[in-house]
Amino acid sequence: MHPMRHATRPSPAARPALAVLGLALLGLALLGGCADTSLELQDPARILYFEAEALENQGLHSDAIAKLQNITAQYPGTRLAAFAFLKLADIYALQESWADAEAHYRQYLAANPGSHLTSYTLFRLLDVNDRNTYTGLFFKEREVDRGTSPNKKIILDYKRFLLLYPNSVYLPQIEHIYLDARATLASHELQVGDFYYKRGQYNAAVGRYWYLLRTYPEYPYPEAVLSRLIRAYRRNQQPEQAQEMFSIYRTLFGERGNAVDPVEN
Numbered sequence: 001m002h003p004m005r006h007a008t009r010p011s012p013a014a015r016p017a018l019a020v021l022g023l024a025l026l027g028l029a030l031l032g033g034c035a036d037t038s039l040e041l042q043d044p045a046r047i048l049y050f051e052a053e054a055l056e057n058q059g060l061h062s063d064a065i066a067k068l069q070n071i072t073a074q075y076p077g078t079r080l081a082a083f084a085f086l087k088l089a090d091i092y093a094l095q096e097s098w099a100d101a102e103a104h105y106r107q108y109l110a111a112n113p114g115s116h117l118t119s120y121t122l123f124r125l126l127d128v129n130d131r132n133t134y135t136g137l138f139f140k141e142r143e144v145d146r147g148t149s150p151n152k153k154i155i156l157d158y159k160r161f162l163l164l165y166p167n168s169v170y171l172p173q174i175e176h177i178y179l180d181a182r183a184t185l186a187s188h189e190l191q192v193g194d195f196y197y198k199r200g201q202y203n204a205a206v207g208r209y210w211y212l213l214r215t216y217p218e219y220p221y222p223e224a225v226l227s228r229l230i231r232a233y234r235r236n237q238q239p240e241q242a243q244e245m246f247s248i249y250r251t252l253f254g255e256r257g258n259a260v261d262p263v264e265n
Contacts, residue, residue, distance in 0.1 A: 045071050045080040052087065059093050071199060082112040084225075086121065093124065098132035122161045123170040129154050130177045148188055154181035186216035193228060203238035223253055 014172065052067035068091075071084040089104035105125045129150040158178040161168070171180060193208030209229040220224065228251045233242035 045075040151181040186219040207233040
């Protein structure tokens, strides 16, 4: 059995509707006014914000970004400056500038802790990091051998989201994102283990294969990992450990263990 190198991206049909829900909440917050005491700062900032919205609706994203950046620079600490970070993040996400989108979502969370839009913002963080793991012009595929940072961030942000919002409407989507991230990280560990094995660094390979089995027990190709672990032990002059793993291999996979003797490969 051979592990897959890529996972094909599922159709994220529900994500646009959930994003619209978050934007509707943002609009209601703005219409409801700002909590800042410095009213002379609020009015020009609000004008800039709605000008930026109008530019965005016309597809003039660069001009909208400039307006929003003016708000964050000229009116720091205001509620509209915090919302400007969120709007900037959404625009960067539309432009598929994933790193900029992530940075501004995190800036919004830092500037507006405890916001009623925190669940939406965390959902968007998970979404942009998920999208950042895919490549391909027409057929998006998740690249196992790319940097692991987005997937690791997904794991951490998912745990934070689940702790804060265990009953959120966003949960079905982010659970799928979380499981995809774990599958990609597991496949990455297998590739790293294979890299060490092919270069004769058998002890390092053993460590990676063991880490995969312990950390990602849901990995769908345990037979492939165990067979590699057995071969690595054998090459590393650890016959007792190899035999122990082979016994486990035979117990788990029965006749399949008879069909391919990984110790002898």
